Amino acid sequence: MSDTITNLPPKPEFNLQAIAKEMAITFVVGLGLMIPMVLLRANDVNGKLVIERHWQELFFALVLLVVGRLGLILLDKHKALPALIIGVVMAIAGYSIHFPTELLEVFTLAAGVILIIRAVLFLWREYKGITANDRENAKKRREKLLENSTGYISAIVIIIAGLLPFLSDILQLLLPDFLGGDSSFIANMSGRYVVDTAILILTYVLLAWGLNIVVGYAGLLDLGFVAFYAVGSYSFAILARDFNLGFWTALPLAGAFSMLSGLVLGFPVLKLRGDYFAIVTLGFGEIVRLLLLNLYELTGGPDGINGIPRPGIGNIVFSKRAKEEGTQTFTEFFSTNFWEITYSSNHRVIFLYYIVFILCMLVAIFTIRIRQQPLGRAWEALRENEVAAASLGINRTNIKLAAFAISATWGGFAGAFFASRQGFISPESYTFIESAIILAIVVMGGMGNLMGIALAAAILIGLPELFRDLEEYRMATFGFGLVLIMIWRPTGLISFRDPTVLLFGKKKKKADEEKLAEGAGS
Amino acid sequence: MLEFKDVQTFYGSIQALKGISLTVEKGEIVTLIGANGAGKTTLLMTMSGITPASIGTITYKGEDITKMRTDMIVRKGIAHSPEGRRIFSKMTVFENLQMGAMTNDPARFDENLDYVFELFPRLKEREWQLGGTLSGGEQQMLAMGRSLMSNPEFLLLDEPSLGLAPLVIRDIFRAIKQINEEHGVTVLLVEQNANHALKLAHRGYVLVTGNIVLSGTGQELLTNPEVQAAYLEGGH
Numbered sequence: 238m239s240d241t242i243t244n245l246p247p248k249p250e251f252n253l254q255a256i257a258k259e260m261a262i263t264f265v266v267g268l269g270l271m272i273p274m275v276l277l278r279a280n281d282v283n284g285k286l287v288i289e290r291h292w293q294e295l296f297f298a299l300v301l302l303v304v305g306r307l308g309l310i311l312l313d314k315h316k317a318l319p320a321l322i323i324g325v326v327m328a329i330a331g332y333s334i335h336f337p338t339e340l341l342e343v344f345t346l347a348a349g350v351i352l353i354i355r356a357v358l359f360l361w362r363e364y365k366g367i368t369a370n371d372r373e374n375a376k377k378r379r380e381k382l383l384e385n386s387t388g389y390i391s392a393i394v395i396i397i398a399g400l401l402p403f404l405s406d407i408l409q410l411l412l413p414d415f416l417g418g419d420s421s422f423i424a425n426m427s428g429r430y431v432v433d434t435a436i437l438i439l440t441y442v443l444l445a446w447g448l449n450i451v452v453g454y455a456g457l458l459d460l461g462f463v464a465f466y467a468v469g470s471y472s473f474a475i476l477a478r479d480f481n482l483g484f485w486t487a488l489p490l491a492g493a494f495s496m497l498s499g500l501v502l503g504f505p506v507l508k509l510r511g512d513y514f515a516i517v518t519l520g521f522g523e524i525v526r527l528l529l530l531n532l533y534e535l536t537g538g539p540d541g542i543n544g545i546p547r548p549g550i551g552n553i554v555f556s557k558r559a560k561e562e563g564t565q566t567f568t569e570f571f572s573t574n575f576w577e578i579t580y581s582s583n584h585r586v587i588f589l590y591y592i593v594f595i596l597c598m599l600v601a602i603f604t605i606r607i608r609q610q611p612l613g614r615a616w617e618a619l620r621e622n623e624v625a626a627a628s629l630g631i632n633r634t635n636i637k638l639a640a641f642a643i644s645a646t647w648g649g650f651a652g653a654f655f656a657s658r659q660g661f662i663s664p665e666s667y668t669f670i671e672s673a674i675i676l677a678i679v680v681m682g683g684m685g686n687l688m689g690i691a692l693a694a695a696i697l698i699g700l701p702e703l704f705r706d707l708e709e710y711r712m713a714t715f716g717f718g719l720v721l722i723m724i725w726r727p728t729g730l731i732s733f734r735d736p737t738v739l740l741f742g743k744k745k746k747k748a749d750e751e752k753l754a755e756g757a758g759s
Numbered sequence: 760m761l762e763f764k765d766v767q768t769f770y771g772s773i774q775a776l777k778g779i780s781l782t783v784e785k786g787e788i789v790t791l792i793g794a795n796g797a798g799k800t801t802l803l804m805t806m807s808g809i810t811p812a813s814i815g816t817i818t819y820k821g822e823d824i825t826k827m828r829t830d831m832i833v834r835k836g837i838a839h840s841p842e843g844r845r846i847f848s849k850m851t852v853f854e855n856l857q858m859g860a861m862t863n864d865p866a867r868f869d870e871n872l873d874y875v876f877e878l879f880p881r882l883k884e885r886e887w888q889l890g891g892t893l894s895g896g897e898q899q900m901l902a903m904g905r906s907l908m909s910n911p912e913f914l915l916l917d918e919p920s921l922g923l924a925p926l927v928i929r930d931i932f933r934a935i936k937q938i939n940e941e942h943g944v945t946v947l948l949v950e951q952n953a954n955h956a957l958k959l960a961h962r963g964y965v966l967v968t969g970n971i972v973l974s975g976t977g978q979e980l981l982t983n984p985e986v987q988a989a990y991l992e993g994g995h
């Protein structure tokens with residue numbers, strides 16, 4: 238939103254010359270950018286590289302750019318009506334006229350629609366006499382409402398997430414005629430694809446909540462978090478392969494190995510701060526990946542490790558036939574003890590979903606509890622001001638090491654789960670981009686806020702899955718999402734910090750009352 | 760109670776303290792005055808173990824604390840309120856005060872809290888406000904209150920008057936006097952505001968580029984022509 242719109246009185250000057258100048262600049266800059274991007278394109282013709290010239294596309298793109306810019310300028314000058322007309326014309330043109338490329342049509346339509354929305358919003362505000370101040374206050378009220386209702390929202394999200402694999406069954410039972418009988422939407426809601434995606438999202442939630450302890454609470458920028466993820470995966474896989482350990486034994490051990498690696502990294506970097514710290518963790522991530530590639534006997538190098546066992550419960554396995562003596566399939570177990578079911582590969586997916594869901598819940602409970610303990614508060618103190626924290630008698634070494642160890646453990650759990658779910662791991666899954674994605678989730682979510690981080694994970698991991706049809710543009714939606722969130726909420730999706738008063742003294746209740754009173758007052 | 764013997768501190772290859780010897784007796788307010796970069800802040804940081812001394816010894820109540828870790832020093836009853844206030848701006852006032860009590864017995868928490876609120880009633884009014892939304896004076900009160908939450912016998916104060924209005928400075932100095940007289944806390948006070956500090960202090964030291972060049976009672980230093988020329992001209 239531009240600043241000039243928010244301040245209704247005094248009206249900006251309407252100066253034709255200035256507008257012409259701005260449009261000329263737009264034209265020149267646009268031309269400069271579009272000559273290499275639109276006009277000249279290399280193409281492969283019969284094995285020869287030829288430069289093609291797309292004059293027509295250049296012309297249309299430039300017209301679109303200049304007209305769109307005119308609309309924005311008019312909006313800035315409070316001429317909403319002409320801007321609205323331009324928007325309508327662009328939208329209709331984009332919808333009906335045949336442009337040289339489809340992309341241009343989509344762009345024109347989108348630009349027109351955005352102009353229409355902004356112009357209508359402006360006219361509506363003018364009609365209602367809403368000032369910038371009113372809008373600011375309304376925004377504050379919304380923030381407060383969000384702040385006070387995160388508890389309920391979290392509860393609803395957890396319940397929905399907990400029931401996700403059975404959501405379509407429940408809904409079909411409760412509302413049999415929903416959507417006029419056509420319930421393919423509901424039927425797909427708990428489909429295998431959705432649950433699989435949810436498993437992926439929850440894996441990232443687990444990772445991001447782990448990284449959040451170091452980045453969000455202790456305020457140390459860790460660029461090599463993927464190392465702990467990898468250590469968890471590989472120690473799980475190796476324990477399962479060489480020592481024949483089952484899922485439930487290997488999982489805590491994998492976490493322990495990750496914790497150890499967290500301590501190993503923690504010691505040398507304790508003295509470092511800021512950028513230097515980030516660089517060393519980046520190096521650590523790469524070292525672990527290169528070790529995995531080169532310790533061929535142990536890790537299988539680039540071939541990775543195959544045949545990692547799937548999780549089961551006791552002697553119950555989630556496959557079609559029980560291969561080993563003394564085990565039985567889930568289908569057999571359920572049919573003999575409860576009611577008759579037929580085998581479906583979905584059972585295993587649902588089981589995996591609940592494992593990762595429960596892991597997430599455990600991590601969340603632990604994290605919420607530890608924030609109220611001296612340790613959690615010491616992390617935050619360290620983040621806010623290291624010298625002050627030290628001067629108050631906080632042992633920086635131990636506190637940082639604890640952050641590293643706990644964060645690495647969560648990363649290790651996620652890694653072990655990932656290995657078990659995939660059944661196959663190789664160093665390719667543990668590249669720097671993974672660290673970057675996890676960090677992006679933490680930052681986007683609002684550092685330190687579990688709910689915000691979970692939301693960011695759902696958006697950043699779920700959206701590219703949703704847009705799978707876009708193929709090569711899929712990662713572009715990821716980038717687009719990042720940019721939009723950073724413009725819309727620069728401090729993260731949910732970035733307020735809940736005061737945690739439980740450390741000692743019985744003041745929690747009072748704090749809550751004050752908060753409520755404050756919320757009602759504003 | 761406290762003794763520095765030929766203490767030298769380095770930042771890398773730069774020597775910030777060039778052999779400091781001083782003593783502080785129980786119940787005193789001792790002030791260190793000096794220009795920017797004289798080593799006043801370093802002296803306090805050295806004492807609380809944040810930037811440990813390379814050479815020399817610091818003894819507190821007969822015990823060598825030169826190489827002791829900061830958290831152990833705090834547990835000995837020495838509290839440090841660092842320069843520039845450094846409060847935790849995203850925590851509430853109450854949480855900030857809790858942070859000061861980390862090394863202390865939780866059972867004494869409520870008692871200490873009442874003590875701090877009695878000393879600085881403004882903090883009580885702001886109890887649930889975020890630290891970052893306080894005014895400069897209130898932040899200074901919070902920083903001092905926070906270090907008092909550990910129940911110290913010895914308080915290190917680094918430039919409590921920095922950037923504050925004269926009226927607020929008066930309040931802060933009154934509080935320092937109260938802490939010293941009513942609660943028997945020994946204070947080592949670093950100040951640029953030499954006039955105020957020397958009037959309050961029992962004794963003072965003048966620090967120039969890492970060396971102590973002058974010492975005496977507060978009154979002596981106030982009337983010393985060298986001190987007047989260097990630190991008191993226009994310092995009212």
